[in-house]
Amino acid sequence: MQLSTFTKVPSVPREQNYNDFPVTVRVKAPEMTVHLLAPVDIVAVIDVSESMGWDISRLNVVKKAMAKVIENLGAAGAENRLSIVAFNHEVTVATALAEMTERGKKSASKTVDELQPDGGTSFSVALEKAKQILDGREAKDRLAFIIFLSDGSDNFFYKEQVPKAYPIHTFGISNDHSATTLKAMARLSSGSYTSITDEDLDKITEELDQLSDKLSSIVGVDMSINLKSLHPGVSLSRIGPSEAHDGSKSEIGDDKQTATIFVGCVSSGKESEFTVYLNVPEGQGNGTEGAMDVLMVGGSYKQSWDQKLITLDESVVTVKRPSLTSSCKELDLIEERVKYWSKVKLDLSEMSDKAEAEAGVIKVSGGNGEESNCQCQVLQALREASMEGINKAMHHDIYTATMLAIMLRHCGCGGKTTPAITTENVPSMPAQPTKAV
Known part of the structure; x- marks a missing residue:
């Protein structure tokens, strides 16, 4: 583990x-291999009240899902056992725990297939029967669980009736099931609760498949x-x-x-x-x-x-626990680069202004307006190209400084340069789109 x-x-x-x-x-x-897995005992408690036959027959969907449970418990080499308890207002079917051998699987499948919906709903009688089956085992050191499936509610069921010795994994089928009661069952017994709505009834097969596989592979x-x-x-x-x-x-x-x-x-x-x-x-x-x-x-x-x-x-x-003072030093790396590039851009602007002004003087003294105007256009294009190149270099330099500051802060270096942290460690800046001049 x-x-x-x-x-x-x-x-x-x-x-x-x-x-x-x-x-x-x-x-x-x-x-773990199947030979090292502990065998489990599971009691599947299935609601067969009249409402389980409504819609597209909720009971038929449960029967299909139970086929996956039986298949998983009967995996090669496993000695898992299963009991089927069906209930409405009383217990209608209760089978003894049986190993999921080929014979046991056929018997369990036949029992599930023959279930028919009828009558009211009583949670307490079903849970009491499941508890009796698990309490009556000779090998009580085996892992034991209860799977409880119902689409209804029981107004006369109280939390004191929950058998806490065995985790109960509850499934609320349809939009009308008593979520509060089924959640309480799961919580009090350290089990789980799953809600299956009318619109997603087919999901119960997947959910029971996953649960039974999980319970039969506990290490x-x-x-x-x-x-x-x-x-x-x-x-x-x-x-x-x-x-x-x-x-x-x-x-x-x-x-x-x-x-x-x-x-x-x-x-x-x-x-x-x-x-x-x-x-x-x-x-x-x-x-x-x-x-x-x-x-x-x-x-x-x-x-x-x-x-x-x-x-x-x-x-x-x-x-x-780095100091905020040292964290501020890390920001100095970025501030220094911003100041540097601001000065470079200012110097470029002054140089361009001076060159364009001189071109204007040539225009007046030389008298050749067409030639001077062409020279001004060239100077303007050079200004724009130079500024674009500086902006690209500035963005890359500041990005590098920012990444380096972040690395220094995470390493707790307080802004001090160390041989282990260099610009080679900094991720490359994302490529910037080029602008046609």
């Missing part, structure tokens, strides 16, 4: 504070990331959830100095990112370059196949 950190803000001036300083924490699981369980402030003035303000891991939770300590991200299960080859926001105070760091150590990041997880606890190496997030 790889745990890494990075931030897009490399430095904060020591004279300033930074609220909500973002630090990205990334966790990625290695790719780490009880994954947690530990965060600790390394500076007395640095506090943790909030933690942004991972879009790729909506079953995670996070807790920040009362002192705002520590926090834990409960990632839960991590699947083979999958990656999750969390954004940790810090409040960084004014002040200088304790490193040789004024760097401030702001956050310690570590973690642990259990290998899914043998429950062995693995502790991840800790890493330190460091922020450079």
Whole structure:
């Protein structure tokens, strides 16, 4: 398991504070062969109330999606087991957990294909049955999950009825499902919630395909990331959830100095990112370059196949704290170049004015108006060509100075030239369109 950190803000001036300083924490699981994956037990709880037969038959769409679940769980070498629980106002079908061998897959497919919509809706009876099936297993060390699919609501269902021992991955089908209840189920059990609207019913196949593939390829369980402030003035303000891991939770300590991200299960080859926001105070760091150590990041997880606890190496997030005074010195590079080119342009303008004035004298004294007028036109063209050339050189020079100043600031050099930073390190200026003279 790889745990890494990075931030897009490399430095904060020591004279300033930074609220909500973002630090990205990334966790990625290695790719594992199917033989090293832990087998899972899944109970698929399917709503077969009367409304599931409405529209283009929501139940038929679910049946098609369940075919992908059965296929994924029956992958070669896997010993995954599946139970089907169908419900309306009562449990209508409940099969025992069966390994997804060829025989098991055919039996599960037949059970799903024969489901018919009828009756009302009761979430509690269905979840209670799913819990009984998982509680009754002899091998309770196997990973276990509940997939819950419904298009309705249950006004008599309460959060106390949620079996928190097993993550529940809920799917709200149609625009009429009870999103509040299904979200609560997922949140209380560290599961997930997916909404499938009437306009996108076919998406449930893709969503269930991805979920079942994820659940059947778990390599780490009880994954947690530990965060600790390394500076007395640095506090943790909030933690942004991972879009790729909506079953995670996070807790920040009362002192705002520590926090834990409960990632839960991590699947083979999958990656999750969390954004940790810090409040960084004014002040200088304790490193040789004024760097401030702001956050310690570590973690642990259990290998899914043998429950062995693995502790991840800790890493330190460091922020450079340059002085605003040195930052101003970096701007001097740009100011010097602007002054230089302003003087060059002024000198050119004075030289051109003098040449054109002399051409005017020749016109009066020589009496040849046509020849003098031609000479003035040549001088004007030379002025424009010279000014265009100077503008191009000026733009390139100032661009180079700006890029060099940025590099100096990021490296904390305070505007001092070092052998490692030269104009050769500066990216080329984008080509400017030429102007015809």
